[in-house]
Each structure stands twice: as C-alpha cells, then as structure tokens.
Amino acid sequence: MDKKLVVSWMEAGMVQVPNLLLSKYKQMGLDEKDLMLLLNIMSFIQSGKEFPTPEELAERMTISSTECSGILRKLIQKQVLSIEDGVTGDGIHFEKYSLTPLWERLADELSLEKKVKKIQQTLQDENDLYTVFEQEFGRPLSPMECENLAMWLDDDGQDPVIIKAALREAVLAGKLSFRYIDRILFNWKRNGVRTVEQARKHGIQFRQKSHHPDRKTAESPSKTIPFYNWLEP
Template sequence: MDKNIIVSWMEAGMIQVPNLLMQKYKQIGLDEKELTLLLQILSFIETGNEFPTPEQLAERMTISSGECSGVLRKLVQMQFLSIEEGVSEDGIRFEKYSMSPLWIRLADELKFEKKQSDLKLTLLEEHDLYSLFEQEFGRPLSPMECENLAMWLDEDGQDPVIIKAALREAVLAGKLSFRYIDRILFNWKKNGVKTLEQARMQGIQFRQKTKQPTQPTTGTSSKTIPFYNWLEP
C-alpha cells in the first residue's frame, strides 16, 4: 500500500464511538439515521468544526440538507443534542453542538437498567426468603407471618440475607418463632450489623458467651449458662 495513503489516513484522525452507544441507541429512542447524524457531528467536532451546517452534514450522508435540518431539530427537541454558546480567545461568541445530552441519556439508561436488575434480584430474594421460612417452619406461613416478613423488608429495611441469618440463629437455638427472630433482628440492628459476616460473628460471640460458666456463689456449684436467649433484654 502507498505510504502516502497511510499517512493521509492517519492524519485524517479517528473518532471514538462508545460501545455503549452502539449497543443502546435503540433503547434510548434513536434510529439509524439519527445515530449516523450524531456520529457525523462527533466527527466534525473531533476535526475542529464544532457547529457543522446541515449542508456540510448532508454532503456525507444520503439525505438532503433539508431533511438533515429536520433531524437536527428533532435531536435537539428530544434532548439528544444541544446547541451551546462558546467564546473564542478573541472574545468572539459562537455556537457549537454539545454531545453531553446524549451521554447523559446513556447514563440514565444504564441507571434504569441497573434499577430493574436490582428489583428483579430483590423480588427473587424475597421469594426465596418466603420459601425458606416455610421450609424451616414445615408449613405455609400465616397471613400475619407474611405481614411480619414484609415489615422487616419494607419498613425496617432489612436485607433478605440478614433475615435468613436470623432465621438460622433461631433454628440453632431451637426457638423457631417470629417473635424470637424479630428480637434477633432488633439486636443486630442496634449493634450495627449490616453484613452476613457481621451477623455470623455476632452469633459466634453470643454462643461463646453462653459456654462460659457462671461464678460460683456460697453454697452453690458452678453451672453452665443455657443457650443465649435473644428475647432477654
């Protein structure tokens, strides 16, 4: 290949197109014509022309300058593109295109998708939580018990993982009741327990504490404290 062609190619520059834009343009409401026009504007900006005319854009595309003007107006109205005012070093004011609205729309789409994903995960965790309680209790939960579970999740903001850990503590203690589990959650929240590891350590600490014998008193022999009762203050 002619070296001059390669040099010309490199000197013409390149534009960086985010993969996210190519993956999500349909989801955010763009069609191929609008996407191409935005990429052409980006190309002009990269080469120093921050406000290409519809005629200049149309020369690179298969649409007329009139249609190009219409698409530009639509992109501005739909907040994919904005026209801003700049000031040169000489103090001369000028207009320029900004791609910031497009990047913001992409960021919003990512945030929305993450919220949807988190919601699906939460619903799945809650379903698993109800199933686990019914499995441990060996029966369907009563309406009041379901209400208690919902209260822990919605009003108290308890993580399903922490609720499962409290259920496990109740099973280990042989005190399988919602009142007992509620007391465990209350104590953990008071002690700042927010992770599964913190909950596990709390359980270990309390179980170790129960293994320590009481100090012997006059006329009595030492005895072992029974399994920690979370219902005690």
Template structure:
C-alpha cells in the same frame, strides 16, 4: 500500500464510540439515521469544526439538507444533542454542538436497567424468603406471620439475606419463633449489622458469651458449641 495514504488516514483522525452506545441506542430512542448523524457531528468536532452546517453534514450522508436540519432539531428537542455558546479569545461569539446530553441519556438508561435488575432480584429474594420460612416452620405461615415478614421488608427495610440469617440463627438456637427472629433483627440493626459477614461475627460473639462453663470440671469447660456457617446454602 502507498505511505501517503496511510499518513492521510492517520491525519484524518478517529472518533471513539462506546460499545454501549451501539448496544443501547435503540433503547434510548435513537434510530440508525440519527445515530449516524451523531457520529458525523463527533467527527466534525474531532477535526476542529464544532458546529457543522446541515449542508456539510448532508454531504456525508444519504439524506438531503432539509432532512438533516429536521433531524438536528429533533436530536436537540429529544436531548441527545445541545447547542452551546462560547467566546473566542478575541471576543467573537460562536456556537458549538455538545454530545454530552447523549452520554447523560446513555447513563440514565444503564441506571434504569440496574434498578430494574435490582428490583427483579429483590422480588425473587422476597418470594424465596416466604418459601424458606415455611420449610423451616414445617407449615404454611399464618396471616400474622406473613404480615411480620412484610413489615421487616417494607417498614424496617431489612435485607432478605439478613432475615434468612436471623432465621438460621433461631434454628441453631432451637428457638424457632417470629418473636425470637425479630429480637435478632432488632439487635443487629441497633449494632449496625448490614452484611452477612457482620451478622456471622455477631453470632460468633453471642455464642462465645453464652458458652461460659457451668461446672468446674476441666473437660466440661473445654466443650465448644458447634459453629453454624450462614454462608452455606
């Protein structure tokens, strides 16, 4: 291959396009023509022309100048593209396109998808929570007990994982009641417990305090209380 051709390719420069943009452009409201137009604007900016004319852009595309102008206005109105003003060192005002709004829209889409995923996970955890409680209690929960669960989730903002851990702690202690579980959750919240690991450590500390020897026999004092691993399913 002619070395001059390779040199010309390198001198023409390249534009970097995030894979996420190719994956999500439809979700954020772009079609293929609008995406291609944005790519050409990026290319012009990369080559030093920050404000290409509709004529210049249309020359590279299969749309005419009028349609290109319409598409540019649409991209600005839909906040995928913005026109910014600047001033050169010799005091001359100029305009340039900015692709920053496109990245903001893409980031907003990713944030929205994460919130939707988190909400779906939370709803699954909450539904699963009622099932676990009914399994442990061996019966359907009463309306008052369902209200208590809803209060822990909605009013107190308790993590379903911590509620499960408190339930297991109550099972371990042989005190399976909503009042006892509520007491555990209250103490954890007061002590700043927010993760399953912190809850596990609180349980260990509580059991260590509770296993004081009641008789003087050395063999009695050597007995230990079984450890319940909340991390196991």
C-alpha cells in the same frame, strides 16, 4: 501496504463511539439515521468544525440536506443535542453543537438500568426469602407471618440476607418462631450488625457468654452445642 496511505488514514483521525451509545440509542427513541448524524457531528467537532451545516452533513450521508435539518431539529427536541454560543480568542461569537445532552441522557439510561436491576434483585431476594422460610417451617406461612416478613423488610429496612441469617440462628438454636427471629433481628440492629459475617461473630460471642459450664460438666464432653437464648433480656 502503501505507507503514505496508512499515514493519511491515521492523520484523518478516528471517532471513538461509546459502546453504551450503540446499545442504548434505540431505548432513547433514536434510529439509525439519528445515530449516523450524531456520529458525523462528532467527527466534524473532532476535526475542528463545531457547527457543520445540513449540507455538509448530507454530503457524508445518503439523505438530503432537508432531511438532515429535520433530524437535527428532532435531536434538539429530544434533548440529545444542543446549540451553544462560543467565543473565539478575538471575542467573535459563534454557534456550535454540543453533545453534552447526549452524554447526560446516556448517564440517565445507565442509572435507570442499574435501578431496575437493583429492584429486580430485591424482588428476587424477597421471593427467595419467603421460600426459605416456608422450607424451614415445613408449611406455607400464615398471613400474620407474611406480614411480619413484610414488616422486617419495609418498616425495619432489614436486608433479606440478614433475615435469612437470623432464621438460620433460630434453626440452629431449635427455637423456630417468628418471635425468636424478631428478637434476634432487634438485637443485631441495636448492635449495628449489618453483614452475615458480623451476625455470625455476634452470635458466637453471645453463645460464649451464655455458656459457663462447671468443672464437672467440662470434664464430660457435651453432646449438644450451646446457644444463646435471644428471648432472654
């Protein structure tokens, strides 16, 4: 390979294109011409020319300078490109393109995507929660029970994972009722229980406190596991 060719190629520089831009430009209302024009502006800025003319941009593309001007106006209207004032070291004012609006729009798109995924995950968790309750109760939930679940989620801000942990605690205790589960959740919230691991440890601690076998009972192995009665004050 010609070394001079490689050197000239490297000296010409490279434009780094964020993968997020390639995957999100369509969602931002842009097309391939818009994207290519933005990439060329990035290239010009990188080479030190911060305000290329429509004619200079058109020389690199397969569209006319008139169309370039139209696309530039559209990009500015869509708030993915802006024109800013700059000042040289000699105090000379000039205009330059800024891609800051583009990066901000991409950040908004990414943030929105995360929010949508979080909402979808929350809805999935809530649907799973209703299914788990119906499986454990062995029947469809009554309207009042559904309202209780909605209250735990919406009014109390309980995590579906914590509600499932309280359900498991009730199942293990053999006290499968919404009143019992509500008491568990109230106790956990009052004691700052926020994770499944904290709930597990909290339950163990309470069961240990509530179970004080006498010597005779201790000598004979117990066939049942002691559980804390969450309904007691």
